[in-house]
Amino acid sequence: MSEQPAPSALPEDALRELKAAFEERSLEFEDAHFQQHELGYDIFGHVSWQESSKSKSGQQFYRLHRTFVFFYRPATTLPEAMLHSKSKLVSQLQSAFSHLLGMPSCQLEGEDQFNSAYDITTATPDSLRALLTRQAIDALVTVRDAVIILKPRGVLFMRHQQAISRSSMQLGPPGSRQVHNADQRIDDTDLQAFLDDAVTACTAIANDPDAGRRAANAVEGTFAEEALHNMTSGGGYIGHVISKHLVTREMLDALRHQPVPRSNIPGPIRKLGWQGSTTFLMTVLSLMGTIALIISLSTRNNDASWWIPLLISLGAYVGVVLTCCHRAARKRLVVHGRALPGIITAVEQTDDEVNSSLIYRIVVQPQPDGSPIEARMPEQAAKTARRLMEQGRETWVLVDPGKPARGTWPEGWSLEALPD
Known part of the structure; x- marks a missing residue:
């Protein structure tokens, strides 16, 4: 990866997707470098975010530092998934927990070596199977101790926490259990191997211009509709909650x-x-x-x-x-709001949380004119808003006839509204 002078030189959309890939609080990027690729940008650097842990003295907050590579590909849309190297105990617990929650399982038929090396977490297993070509599978099985996160606009690579040899904890006052800092960055002696593994594991997907299209064609409907079908038809706690609160396209229409x-x-x-x-x-x-x-x-x-x-x-x-x-x-x-067409003009993360979920500020501009409508919604609605804003697609808002500056964005309530 060649060094470039400043992370701020990244296009705004690349930086926005990089932040969205982590979905963490109080993100800070350190020593970020990037190189341009014909399909986007390859971004490498260190990142930190706020974590919390519970102890006898209460909840403690600290910053966790990690090293990452993000292959940003703006022209594609990938199904969301996480692939991580197996840990026997973690795999057993995850399998039982996923079954209880009703999450779909994902293994590759006839790929015993891959299945023994990786656990997969995804709500879109059929799309993911279509995404993983022979070349991608062969590359992945050569990489150990990896965490690979597929996001709609790219692939994020980090080292599995259990394999990081350098993990220092900066503690609070003597006798306390307070953690001020957790450093899990890759040090210089392991950095080249880390970068080589990132390229090996991810480029068969990230550098394939047909990857997103192939995954989308594997199922009927959008990735969001596939995920909803899998989670609601599989039973379990998640399916029950989603079915109870699901806002469908028909309801919105x-x-x-x-x-x-x-x-x-x-x-x-x-x-x-x-x-x-x-x-x-x-x-x-x-x-x-x-x-x-x-x-x-x-x-x-x-x-x-x-x-x-x-x-x-x-x-x-x-x-x-x-x-x-x-x-x-x-x-x-x-009940009384006027339905007006509009376009998304801004999606910004705030410092607020509801039930440990980050809240985003979404701005919709009614068309052809009118006061901008601001909605504060969770991450899932922000994903939908970002896709609609990227594609320049029309949405709609409900505006209070007595107070035109007050409104709400109903499509943000629907999981089905997320486009590919």
């Missing part, structure tokens, strides 16, 4: 074209459109407010601090009122 005020709105749209996790929040706040009020009233004659639980009660009930107002505004958008 009906929502878009139904005259206002809309009625008979499907449960998944109600859940994602305005209910979310607010039902649980309102229940907790109401219960907390009621308990605090009872304590306050029962102690007001013999305890000078009776007003403290009263304030807690009032705060809880204010929270309930604010949540109700938020739900009412969101419901108004779904």
